[in-house]
Amino acid sequence: MKNHDVIIIGGGPSGIITGVTAKKQNPEKSFLMIKEEEKGLVPCGIPYIFHDLEDVSKNAMGPKPFVDAGGEVLVDKVTNINFDNKSLTTESGEEFSYNKLVFATGSTPTIPKFIKGYDLDGVENIKKSYGYIDQLMKKTDAAQNIVVIGGGFIGVEIAEQLAKYKDKVVSLIEMEKHCLYKAFSVDFALKADIEIKESGVNLYTETKVEEILGKDGKVSSVKLSTGKVINADIVIFCVGYKPRTDLAKKAGLEINSRGMIRVDNYRRTGKKDVYAVGDCAQTLGFITGRTDNIMLASTATAEARVLGYNLFNIKLLRGFTGTLSVFSTEINKKAFASAGAIEQVAKEANIDYVIGQFKDVDRHPGTIADTYPLEAKIIANPENGEIIGGELFGGKGVGEMINIVSLAIQKYVTVYEFVSFQFGTHPLLTTAPTKYVLVKAAELAIAQIKKRK
Amino acid sequence: MKNHDVIIIGGGPSGIITGVTAKKQNPEKSFLMIKEEEKGLVPCGIPYIFHDLEDVSKNAMGPKPFVDAGGEVLVDKVTNINFDNKSLTTESGEEFSYNKLVFATGSTPTIPKFIKGYDLDGVENIKKSYGYIDQLMKKTDAAQNIVVIGGGFIGVEIAEQLAKYKDKVVSLIEMEKHCLYKAFSVDFALKADIEIKESGVNLYTETKVEEILGKDGKVSSVKLSTGKVINADIVIFCVGYKPRTDLAKKAGLEINSRGMIRVDNYRRTGKKDVYAVGDCAQTLGFITGRTDNIMLASTATAEARVLGYNLFNIKLLRGFTGTLSVFSTEINKKAFASAGAIEQVAKEANIDYVIGQFKDVDRHPGTIADTYPLEAKIIANPENGEIIGGELFGGKGVGEMINIVSLAIQKYVTVYEFVSFQFGTHPLLTTAPTKYVLVKAAELAIAQIKKRK
Numbered sequence: 001m002k003n004h005d006v007i008i009i010g011g012g013p014s015g016i017i018t019g020v021t022a023k024k025q026n027p028e029k030s031f032l033m034i035k036e037e038e039k040g041l042v043p044c045g046i047p048y049i050f051h052d053l054e055d056v057s058k059n060a061m062g063p064k065p066f067v068d069a070g071g072e073v074l075v076d077k078v079t080n081i082n083f084d085n086k087s088l089t090t091e092s093g094e095e096f097s098y099n100k101l102v103f104a105t106g107s108t109p110t111i112p113k114f115i116k117g118y119d120l121d122g123v124e125n126i127k128k129s130y131g132y133i134d135q136l137m138k139k140t141d142a143a144q145n146i147v148v149i150g151g152g153f154i155g156v157e158i159a160e161q162l163a164k165y166k167d168k169v170v171s172l173i174e175m176e177k178h179c180l181y182k183a184f185s186v187d188f189a190l191k192a193d194i195e196i197k198e199s200g201v202n203l204y205t206e207t208k209v210e211e212i213l214g215k216d217g218k219v220s221s222v223k224l225s226t227g228k229v230i231n232a233d234i235v236i237f238c239v240g241y242k243p244r245t246d247l248a249k250k251a252g253l254e255i256n257s258r259g260m261i262r263v264d265n266y267r268r269t270g271k272k273d274v275y276a277v278g279d280c281a282q283t284l285g286f287i288t289g290r291t292d293n294i295m296l297a298s299t300a301t302a303e304a305r306v307l308g309y310n311l312f313n314i315k316l317l318r319g320f321t322g323t324l325s326v327f328s329t330e331i332n333k334k335a336f337a338s339a340g341a342i343e344q345v346a347k348e349a350n351i352d353y354v355i356g357q358f359k360d361v362d363r364h365p366g367t368i369a370d371t372y373p374l375e376a377k378i379i380a381n382p383e384n385g386e387i388i389g390g391e392l393f394g395g396k397g398v399g400e401m402i403n404i405v406s407l408a409i410q411k412y413v414t415v416y417e418f419v420s421f422q423f424g425t426h427p428l429l430t431t432a433p434t435k436y437v438l439v440k441a442a443e444l445a446i447a448q449i450k451k452r453k
Numbered sequence: 454m455k456n457h458d459v460i461i462i463g464g465g466p467s468g469i470i471t472g473v474t475a476k477k478q479n480p481e482k483s484f485l486m487i488k489e490e491e492k493g494l495v496p497c498g499i500p501y502i503f504h505d506l507e508d509v510s511k512n513a514m515g516p517k518p519f520v521d522a523g524g525e526v527l528v529d530k531v532t533n534i535n536f537d538n539k540s541l542t543t544e545s546g547e548e549f550s551y552n553k554l555v556f557a558t559g560s561t562p563t564i565p566k567f568i569k570g571y572d573l574d575g576v577e578n579i580k581k582s583y584g585y586i587d588q589l590m591k592k593t594d595a596a597q598n599i600v601v602i603g604g605g606f607i608g609v610e611i612a613e614q615l616a617k618y619k620d621k622v623v624s625l626i627e628m629e630k631h632c633l634y635k636a637f638s639v640d641f642a643l644k645a646d647i648e649i650k651e652s653g654v655n656l657y658t659e660t661k662v663e664e665i666l667g668k669d670g671k672v673s674s675v676k677l678s679t680g681k682v683i684n685a686d687i688v689i690f691c692v693g694y695k696p697r698t699d700l701a702k703k704a705g706l707e708i709n710s711r712g713m714i715r716v717d718n719y720r721r722t723g724k725k726d727v728y729a730v731g732d733c734a735q736t737l738g739f740i741t742g743r744t745d746n747i748m749l750a751s752t753a754t755a756e757a758r759v760l761g762y763n764l765f766n767i768k769l770l771r772g773f774t775g776t777l778s779v780f781s782t783e784i785n786k787k788a789f790a791s792a793g794a795i796e797q798v799a800k801e802a803n804i805d806y807v808i809g810q811f812k813d814v815d816r817h818p819g820t821i822a823d824t825y826p827l828e829a830k831i832i833a834n835p836e837n838g839e840i841i842g843g844e845l846f847g848g849k850g851v852g853e854m855i856n857i858v859s860l861a862i863q864k865y866v867t868v869y870e871f872v873s874f875q876f877g878t879h880p881l882l883t884t885a886p887t888k889y890v891l892v893k894a895a896e897l898a899i900a901q902i903k904k905r906k
Contacts, residue, residue, distance in 0.1 A: 013886055013887050016887060017887055021896075042817055042818050042880065042885065044817075044878070044879060044880050044886075045817060045818050045880045048821070048880055048881070052821065052822065052881075053818070053820055053821070058818060058820040059818050059820070060818070061818070061887075065887070286875075296877075296886075297878065297886045297887075298875065298876055298877055298878045298886040298889070299875045300886070301886045301887055301889070302872075302873050302874060302875045302876075302892075303873075305872050305873060305892070305896075306872065306873045309872065316869055316872060316873075317869070318873050319866075319867075319869065319870030319871065319872065319873040319874065320870070320873050320874065320875060323875065324875045326875060326876060326877030327877055328877045328878070328879040328882055328883070329879055329881075330879065330881045330882060335882055337877060337879075337882075339877065364495055364497075364498060365495050365498050365506070365511060365512050365513070365514070367506055367511040367512070368501070368505065368506070369505065396849065396850060396881070396882055397849060397850060397852060397853045398853075398882070399850060399877070399878075399879055399881075399882025399883045400850045400853040400854040400857065400882075400883060401853040401856075402877050403854075403857050403876045403877060404853065404856050404857055404860055406874075406875060406876055406877060407857055407860050407861060407864075407866070407874065407876075408860060410874065410875060411860075411864040411866065413772075413860070413864065414772075416769055416770070416772065417772030417773070418772065419755075419758050419759065419762065419769060419772065420755050420756075420758060420759045420769075420771050420772040420773050421755060421772065421773065421859075421860065421863065422739075422751065422752045422755045422773060422776065422777045422779060422859060422863060423751055423755075423779060423856045423859055423860075424749075424751055424779030424780060424781045424790060424792065424852070424855050424856060424859060425497065425750065425751040425781070425852075426497060426781040426782055426783065426790075426852055427495065427497050427498045427501055428501070428505075428782075428783045428788075428849070428852075429781055429783060429788055429790075429849055429851070429852025429853075430781070430852045430853060432495065433466055433497075433749075433750045433751040433753070433754045434466050434469060434470055434514075434518070434750075434754055436751075436754070439755075439758070443474075443758070
């Protein structure tokens with residue numbers, strides 16, 4: 001039996017970052033990563049393989065940073081773990097013992113098996129697997145009629161990408177009133193719907209899939225709740241992901257009500273020296289204060305860094321307690337982003353809120369050639385003015401601008417304080433200093449709070 | 454004598470924002486703005502008039518938001534103020550009394566009169582005046598050989614813009630080793646020099662102007678400290694700005710050692726009910742803790758918002774005490790930005806520091822079509838890890854990314870805390886979550902601190 005000080009199961013972003021960070025902190029310790037496929041993918045880059053990147057190899061992500069830091073990698077599958085004698089066995093029959101064990105087993109697509117026809121040939125999903133996506137791309141290349149089920153980020157992005165091929169008919173089915181309803185309030189989600197349609201996708205909102213119909217075992221069409229039947233050479237489920245916890249369950253780790261491995265704020269499971277991080281592990285909502293099911297590579301890497309520093313002893317207090325959803329995407333060359341509690345989230349979690357909203361452009365003067373509209377929404381606590389959420393719509397700058405909001409939320413910045421936030425501006429790069437949209441939105445939130453009193 | 458509750462002298466960004474904010478807080482009060490020219494300019498947009506915007510009218514900024522809020526505007530010049538009976542007179546002979554008086558008189562270009570030939574015909578500067586810039590543009594349009602003196606932001610930006618005309622020979626003279634040396638450390642300033650040259654500007658660093666030579670009272674060439682003589686149809690001084698305080702001095706306000714109107718943190722001068730804001734007023738450095746001469750529209754508007762809220766009674770504590778320099782620009786399609794104490798500033802102000810620096814790209818995977826290199830520098834206090842400065846180089850996203858650093862500085866975020874900062878990322882919009890450059894730079898700053906101990 002080979003021994004390693006640390007064994008990490010999984011080679012996605014959280015596995016890699018945990019490994020790199022921990023190895024740098026503990027260069028004398030031996031590290032092994034066990035991952036199931038040799039090649040990995042940048043998870044959020046997957047939709048862009050289908051058009052912009054043109055090839056799966058352009059979206060490859062491997063454990064190179066971990067190997068460079070001195071870690072070993074084994075392509076294999078862990079089949080059994082014995083926590084008592086701190087050992088595990090793999091599919092190929094190898095045995096390892098460890099001092100510290102990290103679950104970074106990620107997540108896997110949800111397949112809605114209640115939909116008849118889900119198992120027909122040509123019904124696919126977005127499994128985060130290099131080989132699978134490579135094959136799927138060949139299939140979408142050959143297909144003319146493509147139906148994407150689910151208007152979350154992955155569904156929207158894949159539909160938008162596939163619709164760039166002018167010879168394909170791409171349909172997107174979303175059961176809620178708008179796409180991206182978990183990340184954006186109604187008026188922003190409406191803008192997203194418009195951009196999805198503008199990009200050439202046939203969008204069906206407030207529509208469910210009745211049945212997937214087939215011929216000779218192969219998908220031929222999709223029957224919607226409206227009665228409409230859409231031709232389909234291929235159907236792609238994009239209805240979310242669930243944590244991959246089979247191994248953890250089998251080994252005896254506690255799983256929470258959302259199906260995630262229960263961990264504390266330092267990613268420790270109930271078993272000594274066993275940790276879980278990333279999509280497979282529990283998250284506690286920064287604003288909601290409850291177990292949420294946030295599964296994002298960006299927040300996962302933040303958790304992984306803290307775990308990496310603290311694996312052998314807690315050196316670094318977790319700076320920001322609780323996991324914060326920070327989303328961004330681009331549809332039809334318009335960027336959308338949100339952070340923290342948007343209206344629906346606040347309502348659903350019974351959190352009181354006010355909103356300040358402001359619209360301008362993202363250059364100044366607005367006569368600059370690449371000017372985009374820019375709109376900001378700040379969601380604040382009416383009691384003390386703390387910023388609890390934000391939404392942005394505009395040009396590419398929105399991708400970093402939302403992180404100003406993220407930091408403001410994580411540092412409990414109030415709208416009162418934010419009025420005197422000193423930011424930098426430049427004609428070719430940002431909105432005007434006189435109308436910096438985040439600050440203006442904060443001012444309008446203050447006015448809303450005043451109205452209440 | 455007409456009475457107004459509030460009179461604001463000056464119609465630049467700080468005058469407008471003070472007026473808009475204060476009027477909204479006090480809708481029942483009467484507001485008058487007295488400004489010298491009817492049309493104003495977006496100050497930081499001025500360099501872009503010379504090429505990208507093509508016309509001065511495209512960079513116009515007027516007091517419309519103030520008028521919309523219910524303020525009155527008078528185009529005139531204040532000539533005398535009597536603080537004792539709270540009244541003032543204007544050039545056209547009008548007399549006004551006020552309850553509150555705000556100086557927002559801005560700044561005016563420094564003319565280095567010690568340089569022989571400074572008063573020749575064809576020797577110009579960048580006065581923030583609509584009419585002046587309109588005329589200057591006609592002159593640069595007609596000129597073939599243009600010499601810009603001073604490689605600060607305005608000089609660099611104007612030289613870059615003028616060099617876009619392929620028929621013009623544009624030279625830029627900077628006496629320091631590198632351009633933008635006040636805003637960027639040597640390695641970043643070096644990159645700026647490279648981009649300036651790449652954009653077609655003849656750059657002379659570590660070079661002074663000996664003399665401006667003329668023929669029949671008109672400029673003909675510039676003699677450099679190296680002995681070289683450059684042909685010049687027009688010479689533009691871009692050697693900085695000085696606060697416009699003649700009126701304040703004459704009226705008896707106290708002026709500090711940097712020539713700015715002395716004010717406290719709420720922009721109050723020594724005279725009751727008299728305020729000063731923007732370029733004409735004192736700034737106290739957020740990091741340096743001393744009187745600095747920060748003159749930026751963006752930070753000026755932050756000061757102006759606080760003043761606007763508090764003009765009649767202090768409703769809103771100033772959230773972030775002290776003024777923070779936040780700079781950004783774009784040269785040859787590369788963006789540069791900095792915030793707070795860069796190395797030279799820290800050294801000069803005797804502030805101990807460590808640096809973490811990290812380089813990647815601003816999209817992920819890096820195979821995305823519009824990917825730019827992206828480099829971040831975090832400057833931190835080795836004693837407690839507080840982030841005191843940052844620099845960024847990359848694509849346009851840098852313009853908003855620097856504001857994450859600004860907020861981190863203003864909220865005293867430490868590099869230890871910043872390791873667990875939860876940011877959002879997206880392939881088409883940002884750097885990778887595994888290598889988010891600001892967080893990686895913070896990690897490297899921690900490593901530097903550890904080395905010291």
